[in-house]
Amino acid sequence: xxxxxxxxxxxxxxxxxxxxxxxxxxxxxxxxxxxxxxxxxxxxxxxxxxxxxxxxxxxxxxxxxxxxxxxxxxxxxxxx
Amino acid sequence: xxxxxxxxxxxxxxxxxxxxxxxxxxxxxxxxxxxxxxxxxxxxxxxxxxxxxxxxxxxxxxxxxxxxxxxxxxxxxxxxxxxxxxxxxxxxxxxxxxxxxxxxxxxxxxxxxxxxxxxxxxxxxxxxxxxxxxxxxxxxxxxxxxxxxxxxxxxxxxxxxxxxxxxxxxxxxxxxxxxxxxxxxxxxxxxxxxxxxxxxxxxxxxxxxxxxxxxxxxxxxxxxxx
Numbered sequence: 001x002x003x004x005x006x007x008x009x010x011x012x013x014x015x016x017x018x019x020x021x022x023x024x025x026x027x028x029x030x031x032x033x034x035x036x037x038x039x040x041x042x043x044x045x046x047x048x049x050x051x052x053x054x055x056x057x058x059x060x061x062x063x064x065x066x067x068x069x070x071x072x073x074x075x076x077x078x079x080x
Numbered sequence: 081x082x083x084x085x086x087x088x089x090x091x092x093x094x095x096x097x098x099x100x101x102x103x104x105x106x107x108x109x110x111x112x113x114x115x116x117x118x119x120x121x122x123x124x125x126x127x128x129x130x131x132x133x134x135x136x137x138x139x140x141x142x143x144x145x146x147x148x149x150x151x152x153x154x155x156x157x158x159x160x161x162x163x164x165x166x167x168x169x170x171x172x173x174x175x176x177x178x179x180x181x182x183x184x185x186x187x188x189x190x191x192x193x194x195x196x197x198x199x200x201x202x203x204x205x206x207x208x209x210x211x212x213x214x215x216x217x218x219x220x221x222x223x224x225x226x227x228x229x230x231x232x233x234x235x236x237x238x239x240x241x242x243x244x245x246x247x248x249x250x251x252x253x254x255x256x257x258x259x260x261x262x263x264x265x266x267x268x269x270x271x272x273x274x275x276x277x278x279x280x281x282x283x284x285x286x287x288x289x290x291x292x293x294x295x296x297x298x299x300x301x302x303x304x305x306x
Contacts, residue, residue: 010185014230015256017188066147069140069176072183072230 002051003080004059008068009040043067044080051079084109084303086296087124089154089170091116091145095132096167096279103279104128107296109303116148125303126163126207127154129170131223131277141184141226142172151177163207163299164271168224171263171273180264180273181239182231187224188256194223196288197276198250199262203243206269207302211294217250218291220276222262227255227275229264239264246272 010016016038023037045062047055059077068075086104088111090097101111112124116134121127134145145151151173158164158179166174174180187193196219201212212218231239236259239245246263253260255275263274278292 013232014185015188015228017186017190017256021190066139066143069143069183071175071181072185 002047002049002055004045004047004051004056005078005080006043006045006059006063006067006075007040007078008043008063008073008075009038010073014072041067082110084126084300085112085122085124086110086299086303087112087114087121087127089114089116089127089129089150091132091134091148091169093133093136094130094169096130096277097132099277099279099282100128100130100167103282103293103296106282107293107300109296109300114150116145116150119149119153121150121153121157121162125306126165126299127157129154129164129166129173130279131168131170134169134173137169137172137226140172140176142169142174142176145169145173146176155179158266158271161268161270163302165208165295165299166271166273167277167279168227168275171275172226174271174273179271180266181235182229182264184226184275185228185230186226187228187254192223192225193227193254195221195254197222197252197254197262199247199276200250201246202248203246203265203269205243206246206265206272206298208265208272208295208298209246210302211298218247218294219281219289220278220292221280221288222254222276224255224275227257229255229257229261229275231258236261242267247274247276
C-alpha cells in the first residue's frame with residue numbers, strides 16, 4: 001500500500017479570505033513579518049500496491065475530476 | 081391542454097426543493113419530484129436544481145452532487161436544450177458540472193448572508209427570464225455562504241459581451257461576486273444559474289415580494305408556446 005499526497009491550492013489570482021483572516025490575526029499574536037497566508041487542502045490518498053506510474057495516473061485523474069476544481073484551483077501530487 | 085411539467089431534483093441535503101415545487105405550481109405548471117439517485121428525468125419539460133447543501137457540500141459546494149446519477153441525464157438533456165434553472169446550491173452544481181463557466185467560492189466576508197437583496201435583470205431573453213424586462217429591479221432573498229462568483233477575466237468579458245450575465249446585485253454586493261454577478265446563463269440561454277432564491281419570493285405571505293415568480297412563469301409561458 002502506498003500513500004499519495006494531493007495538495008490543492010486556490011489559483012494565485014483568486015481572493016482567499018480565509019487566508020487573509022489568518023494573516024490578520026498573526027500580528028496580534030506577536031508574529032511580525034508575515035506578508036500573506038493562503039489556505040489550501042491536503043488529501044492523503046491510500047492506494048493498493050506500489051505508487052507506480054499507473055497508480056499516480058489514477059490519482060491524477062481523481063484530483064482533476066473531484067479533489068480539485070481546475071477552474072479555480074491548482075494541485076500537486078507527490079508520494080509520501 | 082396539459083400543464084407543463086417541471087422537475088425539481090432532491091439531493092441528500094437539498095433544502096428548498098419543496099419551495100421550488102410550490103413556486104412551480106403557483107406559476108401554473110405541474111411540479112415533478114426527481115430523485116438524485118435515479119437515472120430518470122420522467123419526461124419533464126424543464127428542471128430546477130434547488131438550494132441547500134447537497135451531499136453536505138463537503139469538499140466544495142456542488143462538487144459531489146455533480147456526480148449524482150441523475151446529473152448525467154441532466155447534463156445530456158441540458159446540452160440538448162432542456163431548460164434548467166439552478167438556484168443557489170443548484171447554481172454551484174451547474175458550475176461544477178461545467179454546464180456554466182466559473183465557480184462559486186466562500187463569501188468574501190466569510191459569513192453566511194441572509195437578506196432581501198435588490199437585483200437588476202440584465203438579460204430578459206433567457207428561458208427563465210422572458211417575463212421580465214431588461215433593467216427591471218427585483219427584491220429577492222439571498223442566503224448563502226458560498227456565493228462569490230469567480231471566473232477568469234477573459235470569461236467575465238465574454239459573459240458580459242454576449243449578454244450572458246442574467247442578473248447583478250444592486251446597492252450592496254453580498255458575497256464579493258466579481259462584477260456583482262448574481263446569475264449567468266449558457267450560450268443557448270436554456271441553462272441559468274442564480275444565487276438569490278426566486279422561489280422564496282413567489283407569494284406575499286412568505287416572501288418580501290412576488291418578484292421571483294417571473295422565473296417560473298417565464299418557463300411556463302415558453303413551454304406552453306413551444
